[in-house]
């Protein structure tokens with residue numbers, strides 16, 4: 001049963017024991033962020049947090065860590081909360097095969113209940129904004145779905161974009177937005193600025209959980225995120241037209257803010273503690289003027305803490321980073337078995353593959369660099385054999401320990417592009433990339449002394465089942 | 475209202491928002507570096523003396539901050 005809004009998902013999290021209500025009065029800072037920081041240290045089954053008693057506010061509601069564990073990610077996809085990580089990623093890949101599923105227009109969105117326009121717009125009155133990390137330059141909205149269109153091709157559904165970008169609230173109706181050059185909204189903004197125009201945007205805060213997963217997926221430029229959401233939900237994503245810009249926004253959002261990115265303007269922004277686990281900024285970024293806000297009565301502010309990994313964002317950009325890379329590699333090289341790009345949005349990518357001949361695995365590794373996502377990420381690619389599970393880090397370490405000879409298995413590609421938040425880049429946006437070939441050489445590559453590899457005994461699988469049963473019935 | 479910005483020491487601070495429950499806290503913004511904070515936050519985020527050196531910002535740093543993304547050439551012929 002797909003969720004049409006955040007509130008219905010929060011109810012299910014609650015029923016499943018995955019929503020922790022903090023009912024004591026807390027300070028807006030540092031308590032809410034510190035609790036969300038702490039909950040991500042509770043591991044793969046950590047709950048979401050719900051605050052409704054925040055000092056100084058009268059009706060604030062904040063939901064944190066909604067996607068912040070494998071258990072919550074499973075429930076977001078309608079799977080049992082115990083579903084393992086790899087099984088969730090495999091299921092994600094299977095559902096991707098149903099893409100595209102066209103969204104459905106639905107009337108009477110709940111966010112149409114209340115409106116502020118023009119000079120009365122005040123985001124501080126609508127959302128209980130809070131600050132996250134000590135060095136942050138201000139108040140951020142960091143989990144909203146931002147909708148825009150290609151100014152050269154308005155109305156083209158494929159080129160519409162729904163993405164999650166960091167947004168600093170700089171005033172009651174003034175925001176700053178970070179468009180990473182590799183991301184689709186940066187292409188939209190570039191075209192608008194070339195034309196000397198502003199770029200209309202709609203910012204949807206507090207969404208059904210699949211919208212956030214789709215919006216955080218590195219899709220191709222001409223692929224529509226709502227059509228992925230439909231495939232993942234197993235039902236069309238409900239959307240509605242935003243009243244000012246006419247942009248398609250999620251039907252079930254808590255808050256929809258509309259306005260424009262002001263063309264050819266930049267203003268100081270940040271710093272902000274980023275998904276890399278490092279602060280970035282201050283830089284001069286584009287600014288947004290908000291002209292209209294529509295919102296549900298007493299909206300729930302869905303917010304995301306990010307810090308030293310893993311935190312919620314790492315769960316939000318794990319499966320959905322692996323699957324498009326896997327699909328794109330598999331299309332060219334059917335030998336590819338699995339892709340683990342769950343680390344820092346795929347700055348490290350681990351690929352397991354069968355080999356056609358000597359040199360094949362490193363060629364697949366080089367292909368990772370030229371995928372759309374690889375252009376901005378994939379600073380290190382680790383290639384492992386088809387019998388090594390890239391999600392099983394002890395196995396990956398075994399491959400690195402025994403299958404890798406630095407004299408010929410480290411392939412460095414100098415001066416490649418990387419998103420400019422990567423702290424190791426020099427200068428920002430440029431990095432040398434590394435392919436580590438930790439596969440067993442195959443003919444005509446006869447280097448090393450591999451002989452025969454020890455494999456699990458044919459009877460071991462049956463014995464595993466037998467021992468598990470014995471242990472369970474003790 | 476605070477008198478100086480904890481981050482850049484500028485002395486013009488604007489009020490952005492006051493707590494819905496009267497007189498609990500205010501949200502304020504530095505007119506120069508745009509640092510925004512709530513007056514109820516810990517001293518390490520709100521007081522110049524306690525604000526960590528590595529998070530401070532100078533007028534030069536603000537003026538020289540890189541532009542991201544860079545503004546493209548215009549297609550419009552004047």
Ligand SMILES: [Zn+2]
Pocket residue numbers: 479480481482483484504505506507508509
């Ligand atoms: Zn300042």
